[in-house]
Amino acid sequence: QVQLVESGGGLVQAGSSLRLSCAAPRRAFSTYAMGWFRQAPGKEREFVSAISRNGESTYYTSSVKGRFTISRDNAAATVSLQMNSLKPEDTAVYYCAVRMTDPFSSGNFYYTRGTDYNYWGQGTQVTVSS
Secondary structure, X not given: OOOOEEEOOEEEEOOOOEEXXXXXXXXXXHHEEEEEEEEOOOOOOEEEEEEOOOOOOEEEOOOOOOOEEEEEEOOOOEXXXXXXXXXXXXXXEEEEEEEEOOOOOOXXXXXXXXXXXXXXXXXXXXXXXX
16 A cells, blocks of 8 residues: 655745645655646546656646646655646645556556556645635
């Protein structure tokens, strides 16, 4: 079992910024590919961003590209999502997720489907007012 703890959510006005963080166990963190998803009320969970195990590959859903930045610190065992120019449609519960990978495989892959991930955090609420 991998326990993830998200933080950094809150209530902000449109145009503001927030930084979400997700802490994972240090042991084996460097073997995890990581992702962020979100779920708005009445909607299905959707992919937001992903980062490869080695941090060299990232991917964003089109609606956040250019506004959000995903990063990871393998020494601190954290992954972050910097969210700028927030819009009301970004309002959702944000979840981080872990994909366990084979340490002997390429570390350059990211994953965009929820079913690709093995463990999930409890979520953090982001509310953007207009």
